Amino acid sequence: MTNKTINWGIIGLGNIANKFAQDLLTVEDAKLYAVASRSQEKANTFASKYHATKAYDSYEALVKDSNIDAVYIATPHALHKENTLLCLEHNIAVLCEKPFAMNAVEVSAMISTAKEKNVLLMEALWTYFLPHYQYVLKELENKTYGNILKLEADFGFYREFDESTRLFKKSLGGGSLLDIGIYPIFAALSSLGIPKNIKTDATFFENGADSSCHMIFNYNNDVTAHLKSTLLEKTPTEAIFYCEKGTIKINKGFFMPTTVTLISDGKEETIDFDYKTIGYNYEIMHFNKLLREGKTESNIMTFEFSKKLIKLLDDVRVNIKLEY
Known part of the structure; x- marks a missing residue:
């Protein structure tokens, strides 16, 4: 993939997906290839706005597209595990929006599957890359x-x-x-x-x-x-x-x-720091580099760091007696 343009897909087309797509347009050798929503109309509108090639009315249809190299997951927190596993099972690299999942058990399952499939997976906590x-x-x-x-x-x-x-x-x-x-x-x-x-x-x-x-x-x-x-x-x-x-x-x-x-x-x-973008391009460029180098884990947003982060969130939830 050294010189290949990386074809991105986006699952979940809310506010944060719009920001991500806007910054993706500024990244060299990468393009928004496909988007997916439960609404075909919403997918069509989003695809038109950001010049995506394909617009799907289901996440299942998107992951079956063999032209996709990486997927950005921007669905609600409770769906992160399910959506991530869907992509990994189709051997598609995943950049999943924070929080990685709802709890440490879900995060562990996602990481285990990524390791088993030998596919790149990273939590999209953009701040780390700014x-x-x-x-x-x-x-x-x-x-x-x-x-x-x-x-x-x-x-x-x-x-x-x-x-x-x-x-x-x-x-x-x-x-x-x-x-x-x-x-x-x-x-x-x-x-x-x-x-x-x-x-x-x-x-x-x-x-x-x-x-x-x-x-x-x-x-x-x-x-x-x-x-x-x-x-x-x-x-x-x-x-x-x-x-x-x-x-x-x-x-x-x-x-x-x-x-x-x-x-x-x-x-x-x-x-x-003279920023010219919203800021999502930095994590995109890092992820693209990992993908091109055949890496399956980030050296910045490591699996270990994501595990520690969700564990702290779990600990706080236990302390304040918050259950989902």
Whole structure:
């Protein structure tokens, strides 16, 4: 596949799929070949908008198309395992939107199948591949400002409760934790690793989906991560790493293309990464490279990392007594 144009398929054609498709258009030697929805009309409209060759009215029809090299799964959380396994059984590489699945058991089954079939599988947590986030991780790893003492990370916005929508539907994994709480948890895991213990506090909507979740991850040497997700209010959406000799602050929208402010010795410097896209192209390019090299696992978003991430989400759910 060294020089071959990679033909992408998309399963699930909601908001995030539109963003992914828009950025896919900016990636060299890759094209949107096919899309699938349960509605032929929706598939046709999406295909026309992003110049896809084929539009299918079922996921089963899409995976039977032998021209497809990779599939991006952008369906609701509760369908990730089922949709991933469908693609893997047809030997199609899968980039599955976060959260990888509903729980650690499902994630384990997906990874086991990918290994058994020897097919590339990766969780699409786009933040990991963004240049500003990779820059911050390197600064932390190099201890430019010494060891991390505390992390504060939040993600919150307000939406009026509507149980008919995916965001609030508990059966689909709706609520703040899986949808947006995963980002602050990701920030803690990628910078500090697994905590020695977790403290949590949550509020709930009338249908039992979590409306907000406050988490404190405790590490050795009194290092803490204070994390928050909420659908009740707009929050700064920052990730702030307080270190021994300075502070690294990922500014508004820390999980998406943004700027980084470095604070040390009373001086501030803000770095602009000059983003030109929504940001999904970075994970696409990484995935394409893996596919071309015949790899079956990412060296950045590893299976082990995805397992740790879903385990932390499971642990928080147990703590706040949230069951799907």
